[in-house]
């Protein structure tokens with residue numbers, strides 16, 4: 305037996321779904337938080353970040369800043385310091401200069 309829905313039921317369902325999805329989207333935005341306001345960066349720092357193709361939220365999960373030789377964690381959540389970049393970087397970010405943490409031990 306096929307169930308048929310009225311237009312009103314479909315709209316009500318869509319409204320409920322959007323209300324439920326809102327907190328999820330908000331938490332996703334928080335995990336990819338920006339650690340540094342681009343407007344506060346010097347011209348040289350902006351250029352360096354662009355040269356190294358730094359991104360706040362890396363799509364390449366195997367090479368995040370948090371596992372990079374140059375990353376130094378801070379006590380303030382997802383933001384830490386990078387030896388190469390002057391300023392805060394996101395633990396989930398990445399750039400083309402990523403280096404394995406094992407280099408630290410050698």
Ligand code: SF4
Nearest residue numbers: 369372375386399402
């Ligand atoms: S060198 Fe690149 S990948 Fe490594 S911590 Fe700095 S910005 Fe992140």
